[in-house]
Amino acid sequence: MPTEATTPNEATLCARAPMPAESSSRPLVPSIDLSVVFCPADLDHVDALSDGKAAGFIYARDGHPNAAQLALKMARLEGAEAGVICASGMGAIASVFLTLLSQGDHVLLAKGTYGKTTALVTRQLPRWGINHDFFDASDAASLGQGLKPKTRLVFVETVSNPLLRVADIDTLAKLSREAGIPLAVDNTFAPLICRPIEHGATLVIHSATKMIGGHSDLTLGVLVGPGELIEPTKVLASTLGQTGNPFESWLALRGLATLSVRMERASRNALELARRFEKHGKVDRTFYPGLESHPEFAIASKLLKGGFGAMVTIDLGTRERAARLIRGLKGIPFAPSLGDVQTTLSHPATTSHRGQDAQQLAAQGMSEGMIRISVGLEEIEDLWGEFLVGLEN
Numbered sequence: 001m002p003t004e005a006t007t008p009n010e011a012t013l014c015a016r017a018p019m020p021a022e023s024s025s026r027p028l029v030p031s032i033d034l035s036v037v038f039c040p041a042d043l044d045h046v047d048a049l050s051d052g053k054a055a056g057f058i059y060a061r062d063g064h065p066n067a068a069q070l071a072l073k074m075a076r077l078e079g080a081e082a083g084v085i086c087a088s089g090m091g092a093i094a095s096v097f098l099t100l101l102s103q104g105d106h107v108l109l110a111k112g113t114y115g116k117t118t119a120l121v122t123r124q125l126p127r128w129g130i131n132h133d134f135f136d137a138s139d140a141a142s143l144g145q146g147l148k149p150k151t152r153l154v155f156v157e158t159v160s161n162p163l164l165r166v167a168d169i170d171t172l173a174k175l176s177r178e179a180g181i182p183l184a185v186d187n188t189f190a191p192l193i194c195r196p197i198e199h200g201a202t203l204v205i206h207s208a209t210k211m212i213g214g215h216s217d218l219t220l221g222v223l224v225g226p227g228e229l230i231e232p233t234k235v236l237a238s239t240l241g242q243t244g245n246p247f248e249s250w251l252a253l254r255g256l257a258t259l260s261v262r263m264e265r266a267s268r269n270a271l272e273l274a275r276r277f278e279k280h281g282k283v284d285r286t287f288y289p290g291l292e293s294h295p296e297f298a299i300a301s302k303l304l305k306g307g308f309g310a311m312v313t314i315d316l317g318t319r320e321r322a323a324r325l326i327r328g329l330k331g332i333p334f335a336p337s338l339g340d341v342q343t344t345l346s347h348p349a350t351t352s353h354r355g356q357d358a359q360q361l362a363a364q365g366m367s368e369g370m371i372r373i374s375v376g377l378e379e380i381e382d383l384w385g386e387f388l389v390g391l392e393n
């Protein structure tokens with residue numbers, strides 16, 4: 001017997017999505033929108049959505065509410081026009097390179113850039129006929145020397161890893177602008193404390209996996225900049241399947257809520273630890289942009305506001321001594337990432353710079369005795385007490 005349209009059979013009832021719950025009030029915090037697809041009202045609506053004449057979404061890989069909320073917030077925080085959320089920091093970085101560069105083009109990459117970014121530029125991009133040279137981001141003159149007629153992008157990090165060298169963004173931006181080349185800045189180590197666009201940068205990238213997420217429970221990347229560059233990057237990121245998902249975008253929004261207090265506390269702890277390490281007899285060298293002994297202390301003091309960041313590197317001289325400290329720090333985990341609420345340790349020689357011998361490390365100013373500390377929100381005296389014990393090991 002045919003059923004009336006108003007009383008569908010159970011199978012039909014089960015299969016069909018419910019109407020959104022009616023509410024004349026709005027939720028205080030964002031909902032997680034997991035829908036992969038959004039339903040246009042009719043064909044004209046598809047046209048309007050596709051042509052950007054109506055606001056909204058069609059297919060989640062191209063855009064969804066949680067990514068849009070996160071992109072908008074990040075763009076505002078960085079003083080940018082627009083943003084796009086990618087599946088990881090590397091997704092955002094790869095999308096920038098592959099959008100701005102074509103066969104025969106040349107990119108200038110700062111020495112000491114994150115290992116996977118360096119691998120992308122030195123091992124992958126040459127397969128597409130894209131060439132590169134390195135320059136020293138703390139020495140602006142070396143940028144001028146590296147420029148070629150086909151240079152189409154300059155890429156630097158605000159603060160490098162693990163030496164924590166600081167880029168002279170103002171001067172690099174001026175030189176790039178004069179040459180008509182966009183300057184992309186990976187600002188992963190310095191969210192909120194540095195706003196590269198105010199210093200003349202064109203594009204800003206974050207691995208939101210780190211400080212922005214803040215809890216080591218999401219992998220996501222952020223890119224912000226002028227709309228005319230973000231739009232084609234969005235298309236490329238979607239084409240390569242590099243856009244971020246709703247749940248992690250939502251988690252990152254939640255992380256952002258406390259970013260300012262986390263950065264403030266972590267930076268304060270880091271400065272205090274760095275000062276104490278510098279005076280400790282068992283630490284050969286301490287690297288921290290907030291120490292007067294740091295080679296870019298003057299640049300860092302102008303570039304960074306409200307703190308010098310959460311990262312501190314110490315050099316204990318040998319791998320054996322680094323290993324002993326890692327083993328001796330019972331409450332501070334060896335976890336080769338960064339930006340968590342708790343303090344974590346990394347050993348660059350066996351992780352980010354794995355595969356390089358002592359000589360190759362030394363050529364970059366590094367050693368097997370280096371430990372990079374991502375300082376968290378613990379009580380400073382608890383942290384120091386544990387390091388004191390660990391250093392006696």
Ligand SMILES: *Cc1c(COP(=O)(O)O)cnc(C)c1O
Binds near residue numbers: 090117157207
């Ligand atoms: C971790 C990191 C990246 C890569 O980010 P993922 O989210 O791991 O892809 C890029 N740059 C810097 C400086 C990083 O620390």
